Amino acid sequence: MRQQGPPRHSLDNTSWLRRFRLPTQPLLRHLILALCGAGILYLVTSSLSPYNDYEIGEIALYVIALAGLSLLTGMNGQISLGNGAFMAVGAYTMALLMTHTQMNFIVELLAAIGAAAAMGLVIGIPATRLKGPYLAGMTLLFALALPPIADKWSTTFGGDQGLTTTVPNAPGNINPEEWLAWIQIIGALITLVLLANLIQSRFGRSFRAVRDDEIAASVAGIHVGRTKVLAFVISAGCAGLAGGFLGLSTGVVNTGEFPLTLSIQLLAAMVLGGTGSLMGMWWGAVLLVYLSQWSTSLSGYFNLGSGASAYLATIIFGVVLIVVMIAAPTGIQGGLRWTWRRILGLLFRQPAVIHPASGLPDDRVPIYQSDER
Amino acid sequence: MSLFINITLDGVSSGMIFAALALALVLIFRATKIINFAQGAMAMMTTFLASSLLAQGLGYWWAFVAALAIGFVLGALVERVLIRPLKGKSELNPVVVTIGLLVVLEGIAGVIYGNASRGFPAAYSQSGLTVGRSKIAFSHFDVFIVVAVLVLMIAILVLFRATTLGLRMRASAFAGEIARLLGVRVGMLLTLGWALAGVAGSLAGLLVAPTSSFSPYYMDLVLVYAFTAAVIGGLESPVGALIGGLITGLCISYVGGYLGSGLQPLGALVLLMVALMARPEGIFARHSVRRV
Amino acid sequence: MMLEIEELSVSYGAVNALSSVTFSAQPGAITAIQGANGAGKTTLLRSISGLVKPRSGSVCFEGEELVGKTVENIARRGVAHVPEGRGIIEELTVEDNLRLATLWCIRRRERQGAIEATFELFPRLSGFRRRHASTLSGGERQMLVIGRALISRPKLLLLDEPSLGLAPLVTAQLMALLREHTDGTDVTVVLVEQNARSALSVSRNAVVLNLGEVVISDTAAAVAADSGLRHHYLGF
Numbered sequence: 001m002r003q004q005g006p007p008r009h010s011l012d013n014t015s016w017l018r019r020f021r022l023p024t025q026p027l028l029r030h031l032i033l034a035l036c037g038a039g040i041l042y043l044v045t046s047s048l049s050p051y052n053d054y055e056i057g058e059i060a061l062y063v064i065a066l067a068g069l070s071l072l073t074g075m076n077g078q079i080s081l082g083n084g085a086f087m088a089v090g091a092y093t094m095a096l097l098m099t100h101t102q103m104n105f106i107v108e109l110l111a112a113i114g115a116a117a118a119m120g121l122v123i124g125i126p127a128t129r130l131k132g133p134y135l136a137g138m139t140l141l142f143a144l145a146l147p148p149i150a151d152k153w154s155t156t157f158g159g160d161q162g163l164t165t166t167v168p169n170a171p172g173n174i175n176p177e178e179w180l181a182w183i184q185i186i187g188a189l190i191t192l193v194l195l196a197n198l199i200q201s202r203f204g205r206s207f208r209a210v211r212d213d214e215i216a217a218s219v220a221g222i223h224v225g226r227t228k229v230l231a232f233v234i235s236a237g238c239a240g241l242a243g244g245f246l247g248l249s250t251g252v253v254n255t256g257e258f259p260l261t262l263s264i265q266l267l268a269a270m271v272l273g274g275t276g277s278l279m280g281m282w283w284g285a286v287l288l289v290y291l292s293q294w295s296t297s298l299s300g301y302f303n304l305g306s307g308a309s310a311y312l313a314t315i316i317f318g319v320v321l322i323v324v325m326i327a328a329p330t331g332i333q334g335g336l337r338w339t340w341r342r343i344l345g346l347l348f349r350q351p352a353v354i355h356p357a358s359g360l361p362d363d364r365v366p367i368y369q370s371d372e373r
Numbered sequence: 374m375s376l377f378i379n380i381t382l383d384g385v386s387s388g389m390i391f392a393a394l395a396l397a398l399v400l401i402f403r404a405t406k407i408i409n410f411a412q413g414a415m416a417m418m419t420t421f422l423a424s425s426l427l428a429q430g431l432g433y434w435w436a437f438v439a440a441l442a443i444g445f446v447l448g449a450l451v452e453r454v455l456i457r458p459l460k461g462k463s464e465l466n467p468v469v470v471t472i473g474l475l476v477v478l479e480g481i482a483g484v485i486y487g488n489a490s491r492g493f494p495a496a497y498s499q500s501g502l503t504v505g506r507s508k509i510a511f512s513h514f515d516v517f518i519v520v521a522v523l524v525l526m527i528a529i530l531v532l533f534r535a536t537t538l539g540l541r542m543r544a545s546a547f548a549g550e551i552a553r554l555l556g557v558r559v560g561m562l563l564t565l566g567w568a569l570a571g572v573a574g575s576l577a578g579l580l581v582a583p584t585s586s587f588s589p590y591y592m593d594l595v596l597v598y599a600f601t602a603a604v605i606g607g608l609e610s611p612v613g614a615l616i617g618g619l620i621t622g623l624c625i626s627y628v629g630g631y632l633g634s635g636l637q638p639l640g641a642l643v644l645l646m647v648a649l650m651a652r653p654e655g656i657f658a659r660h661s662v663r664r665v
Numbered sequence: 666m667m668l669e670i671e672e673l674s675v676s677y678g679a680v681n682a683l684s685s686v687t688f689s690a691q692p693g694a695i696t697a698i699q700g701a702n703g704a705g706k707t708t709l710l711r712s713i714s715g716l717v718k719p720r721s722g723s724v725c726f727e728g729e730e731l732v733g734k735t736v737e738n739i740a741r742r743g744v745a746h747v748p749e750g751r752g753i754i755e756e757l758t759v760e761d762n763l764r765l766a767t768l769w770c771i772r773r774r775e776r777q778g779a780i781e782a783t784f785e786l787f788p789r790l791s792g793f794r795r796r797h798a799s800t801l802s803g804g805e806r807q808m809l810v811i812g813r814a815l816i817s818r819p820k821l822l823l824l825d826e827p828s829l830g831l832a833p834l835v836t837a838q839l840m841a842l843l844r845e846h847t848d849g850t851d852v853t854v855v856l857v858e859q860n861a862r863s864a865l866s867v868s869r870n871a872v873v874l875n876l877g878e879v880v881i882s883d884t885a886a887a888v889a890a891d892s893g894l895r896h897h898y899l900g901f
Contacts, residue, residue: 261476321470
């Protein structure tokens with residue numbers, strides 16, 4: 001099972017600093033952090049243009065998908081190349097309900113989560129028997145298999161045009177973009193709080209135990225299969241919620257929104273942010289949202305053809321995957337944590353506890369709330 | 374009845390193509406114990422380069438051979454530059470890196486060749502042969518597919534079983550450390566394994582291109598079908614790849630013929646899930662996969 | 666050909682497997698490496714054959730420094746290492762196991778001859794020649810790996826626990842065979858053997874290791890005679 005975490009650094013011994021520490025109880029701590037985050041984001045959204053608000057909302061929705069993926073891969077050691085397809089399930093569920101029923105949008109979002117989670121169950125059960133590359137291959141095939149189904153039954157699923165969605169009306173005279181962004185931000189914060197609590201709970205410990213050594217975990221009384229399926233279902237549910245939000249953002253849900261590259265981009269964004277981390281997913285989400293803009297300017301700079309920017313973006317995602325994996329497997333968040341530890345070490349003259357960055361799940365990558373508490 | 378025959382024949386020829394790409398996956402898996410998810414994209418790249426050569430006026434067969442040669446070099450290059458540095462680390466790293474390579478190659482092809490739709494010529498006529506009085510869905514090109522893949526398979530088998538180079542390659546794959554103690558230059562042979570896989574992949578790319586959309590993504594489905602084929606066959610033997618390829622090809626063909634082409638990937642997914650649930654180690658594997 | 670080990674130190678992470686090990690092994694003789702489990706005997710052989718890179722120190726064979734060379738290059742200098750656990754390649758046939766060892770050093774025409782000579786040395790094996798090596802018993806596997814080591818006419822032979830799992834009679838035959846092939850030749854043999862008694866009986870020199878350090882390096886007779894030493898480190 002897991003080794004002892006790193007020793008507490010000397011922050012604890014400095015009493016004046018202790019006054020500024022967060023409460024130790026996880027739920028309270030996470031709620032406080034979430035409220036702070038909400039406050040910051042409120043200030044940001046109200047001062048930016050509607051289009052920027054729209055982008056922040058997009059960032060928030062991708063954080064949801066990435067957090068789920070990070071839980072699955074970083075905490076539980078299962079790789080999935082199919083989370084884009086789970087997003088599609090969520091998006092289509094919501095769009096279908098919106099088209100055919102008059103339900104409240106929150107109910108529709110919950111339904112999106114549920115449908116994606118159910119699909120996660122379908123894939124997650126056989127997935128328990130598969131090791132890394134085999135699981136990757138199966139989820140890859142899943143990501144390719146799902147979209148054509150929507151194309152085949154085009155009357156139900158809207159075919160090429162897809163289905164349209166409508167954003168629920170904003171109360172008062174808030175901009176619709178700001179309102180949507182806020183729905184998405186709240187969704188992201190709630191998801192992060194729930195996942196953070198989950199990680200600190202015994203479920204989180206089971207996830208990590210199974211990741212590190214299945215046999216040892218099973219000997220210790222953890223039901224390995226159920227744990228893995230649970231991680232899969234949660235990750236799929238997160239993707240489903242994100243998919244629903246994406247549908248609201250783009251106004252239309254069609255198969256073109258969910259190609260294989262989406263799943264791979266999610267993987268790249270997660271790896272860049274820091275596999276296993278939750279807060280690191282904000283970095284990855286920023287990459288996802290802004291990369292198309294950057295690649296458009298880049299392709300203009302190189303005078304490439306009009307369609308080239310999308311392909312350029314793809315190249316960048318691929319390079320991110322390769323470079324991060326070879327050179328900095330703990331991603332941005334891991335790098336920041338490493339730097340922070342060194343700084344603390346210098347400040348308090350204690351040897352910094354540096355975690356070796358050796359790769360995905362085999363490495364004891366601490367999540368953002370590390371085992372120090 | 375004739376529909377059934379035609380669908381079956383179609384399954385055989387596509388199955389052979391899957392077998393060729395599956396062979397590439399098997400060669401790499403035997404050598405370095407990883408699944409190269411970029412194998413399809415590498416094949417796409419060499420085929421795109423071949424189409425450039427054709428556009429420059431090079432004869433078909435020269436372009437064909439050039440594609441195979443480029444595949445050889447590309448395979449060796451990828452092993453040296455991307456896979457070597459990952460030796461000994463977590464088993465998920467090569468998965469992520471090969472996926473990264475997949476998208477990089479697709480992106481590069483997209484940037485260079487753009488969205489202009491293009492086709493790739495077939496080596497032989499693609500119209501159905503006439504058997505007896507009726508036309509069947511098996512053309513000269515399909516015959517070429519079967520023959521080419523069989524020739525490849527036989528060549529690989531002969532290499533492995535009957536030559537000292539093959540002996541060294543097998544030893545390097547089965548017991549690398551011991552082979553090194555016996556003076557075998559294991560590193561070079563693993564690279565050679567990847568290079569040969571590159572050739573097999575390139576062949577598959579060339580054979581699929583005439584009937585596909587020929588976009589940078591055209592090998593995506595072929596790759597996952599080949600993965601299914603390789604898994605069914607056991608990931609350890611060329612013969613397994615062949616049999617797995619045929620099974621997968623036939624299965625896909627029946628699903629497509631009777632249920633519609635949109636459901637083919639789903640059919641493959643079901644097939645893969647059944648294969649992985651029933652015997653994760655495949656039909657021809659010698660060693661059991663560790664179960665929990 | 667003299668093998669000279671000087672101040673060899675090997676660590677696995679924080680653990681020091683070998684610390685400043687120094688001794689030499691003479692040609693035409695067997696040098697036994699002794700010590701309890703975990704003393705570092707296997708690590709010593711692995712650092713000579715290049716499987717493990719030492720932290721510091723030198724391994725000098727025939728005047729050439731081996732540290733830093735690749736495993737296959739060291740093997741091609743005439744170093745044959747029979748590793749712990751024997752190291753037959755199960756998926757290959759018996760004959761192919763032997764053939765593999767000939768590829769770098771024997772010309773194509775003469776390979777079959779060398780293989781036949783090995784079968785004469787170990788007649789038991791010739792009945793299995795086309796069978797997969799996985800079908801062999803413990804003793805037969807031992808014969809195969811010794812034969813495979815000898816077929817390349819090594820100048821330095823490293824043996825890691827060859828008698829492990831073998832019946833005493835077979836062990837005795839094995840030791841006698843080793844002695845026969847070393848006496849009067851230039852071959853240097855380094856023998857790691859838990860079974861101290863039988864090892865000391867065929868060796869000229871002995872090195873006793875404890876926790877990665879050399880306790881004593883002397884003639885086998887002297888080591889065998891020192892009963893205090895024997896009781897403490899060798900268990901008899």
